[in-house]
Amino acid sequence: MRSPLTYLPAPVRGVLACLALAANTVLCTLPLFAFALVKLALPFAFVRRRVDPVLHAIAGAWVAGNSLWMRLLHRTRWEVQGLPAPRSGWFLVNCNHQSWADIFVLQHLLHGRLPMLKFFLKQQLLYVPVIGLAWWALDFPFMKRHGKEALRRNPAKRADDHEATVRACRKFALVPTSVMNFAEGTRFTPAKHAQTASPYRHLLKPKAGAMALTLGVMGDKFDALIDVTIAYSPGIPGFWDFACGRVKRVAVHIEELPVPTEFIGLDYAGNSQGRKRFGRWLNALWEKKDARMGVLLGTAPAETMPQEFAGEPAEV
Template sequence: MKQGSALRGVVNALLLAINTIVCCTPLFVVALFKFCLPFAAAQRVTDELMRHIHEAWVGNNKRWMNSARVDWQVTGLQGLDYQHSYLVTSNHQSWVDILVLQYVLNRRVRPLKFFIKQALIWVPVIGLAWWALGFPFMKRYTKAYLARHPEKKGKDLATTRATCAKFRGKPTGIFNFVEGTRFTQAKHDQQQSPFRHLLKPRAGGMAFVLDAMGEQLQSLVNVTIYYPGATPGFWDLLCGRVQTVVAHFEELPIPRQFIGKSYDGDEAYRQEFQQWINGLWSEKDERLERLSRGLRGSHQPSASR
């Protein structure tokens, strides 16, 4: 990881904050109109305006990210269509992953909708922005809590279905970190993960999306992100310490047998789906192993800069 300046980090943090406030102001105004005008024509107009504001926010962030002159080594973007809907997934190592995905995919596909923990809706400004943009908020319950409150079982699925139903008929980018949390060696050891560079995948979130809106999705975009050297933190990105980002995008067809099925209610389907995801994760693990050994072949520079 290259040397970076704390001063640069402070300046970029201020730019990020200013960008967020400037973009959120019109976003909240449009969201208010959307709430007050529940008519199809008004909803279409407000949705379009909020999409452009979202993309402008990402585009402005790309400007301060470009100032660090990161070596972007990106492959596999060919064929992505802005007018199609995609389910996107990636390995997860750092909060930097999210900005990497936004940086590369902005205006190549529709703005990504992330699954977010419900508690994060209370994050100042940005939590309300996520809500206005229609991000799906999820509340996870422990097994002990569900044992005491069985009526809450399946609540996540109901939330996912309700949220995804809003995207029907609209090109949409749905994103899910299949691992469910950031990779650390401690988590890897605790899970006894069979993969060298990945945590065990949690297939339920993706299965719920396919159940809710699988017919609309063009394909799965499977992303592998690798940072040579140490995994950077968000402060490292702000300070300009990230030297190289390797990102491989692979567009894969979604098997028809996985669309519109109940992940909770069909044991055979659940096992087959888990095997499919585990196969994708095995291939991703092999790619990360080759990258860690310096066996990467030729790369294509990203055209997103």
Template sequence: MEALTRPLRVALAASLVGLNTIVHCSVLFVVALLKFLLGFGPMGRAWSRLLVLLAESWISCNNVVFAMASRTRWEVQGLEGLSYERSYLVLANHQSWVDIPVLQKVFNRRIPFLRFFLKSQLIWVPLLGLAWWALDFPFMKRYSRERLERSPELRGTDIAATRKACAKFRDMPVSVMNFVEGTRFTDRKHARGGGGYTHLLRPKSGGVAFVLDAMGDALHAMLDVTIRYPLGRPTLVDLLAGRVRRIQVHVQERSIPPEMLGGDYENDPEYRARFQGWINGLWAEKDARLEALCQADKGADVAR
């Protein structure tokens, strides 16, 4: 019977998420237009706050739908002491597209609305570009090594442009999200370049260095997030179908080492090596944490 009703549950849940998105985006685009026309000085911050409230409302409604569709057991650690009034760099491993609604559920209204850096070209994406702009997602302009070799006068302009885009965060709390592996974990990717980690892909330090270079002194702390799905990496369809029975999330607040701020990742080999060593150390701890969770599950199975 469950196999027969599951497609209907998936269709209903997807329809509710879609309806929720249409309703919230319709209001968001109207407010975004008002922000564009009238968002000067203090009024701009007021419009931005209203837009964030709409985004948080959209997440809350999605969470209700996911809760109705699934019987997930959430095992979350480390949320004590988090503040909506502080700014965070959020670093996480990337297992599945489900990671995004997981992070939104765990952090919604506990810390400032999650944002991530976007390439400047994405502002022209229909509808989404406007939504990202309205929600103050920072757009970064990066040049390839080849372009910089052809036009050395562009060197440093990407960081300067990004710092300017992030200037608004000096007056408001922000959470900047980064999936450090740069891609979702798969067994094939792990076999091709796991970097010696058992449960993770090799971390890519450049993106984190770029964020800290652009706005490191505006961030109060880093949130080191470990996500695990004990019954296997799920898809979004699995989430809507109620097949994600357990989700484990471990959050550890860490200070950002002062020596990691203000360096030149691209042009200073010593700083780059030091920065990579720091990120690799975080990833080694995360890998050990995931292994400990696996062993705990095996021990519980044996006890039963």
């Protein structure tokens, strides 16, 4: 049954959504910081194993609170295929990236089904008020994105992200975790699509580094690769549009794939042949994802995808 709040004007729903998000964030971050201080004061593995599940439970409550206001305020039609059964373990989650809404969509769908999602974040996001500290407390890895010119002047900076990934993966290995990767590295826009001369119709070129490094460091820990494709109608929403509930339809396809064993332990920086093989594998995955985007958006017939795509969407 639809909530009566969904009949409010869109700007009113947007304001209510932002207030609900802010209140939910403050209520959850206060106890989160308290337990994070314990972990900071006692930086031992046995302490982390006990404190991290508590931190994850608090973060899970934040995700559940966001799902609640989304259900109360939004009229969005969800069409989801391939929802995984609830389980624990370690998973590598890969998804296309179009909007800040992607994070809310992924958390809404996978909460309670997979362990907590942890994202690779740009270093600058550490300084976002409140939420930046929460990401730090939850051991989200912060990556320094060096431009080509900076790398040309100082090639040693290439090691920064490798070291950050290694440190993060060592922490991930202690507690069941879903490592989230947006292989495009940035949100899709028509301008970026044209600027990068992407060969894909609906996607930017994937960047192999973070995923390859993660598989190289802790690939033997992952139970599966969870590949997610998200499409929005009538168009890609900004945060305000999403908060206002102007997204009419979210179509999501989730596919569980085996972890490619040939890339476990791969020295991505030092093995040129392995780097090329990984690039070919990722490009093949992206070609399939691009075709799937066409089906989700209704611009390509479903017959163009394998039979596993067919079926009734799940309730979420």
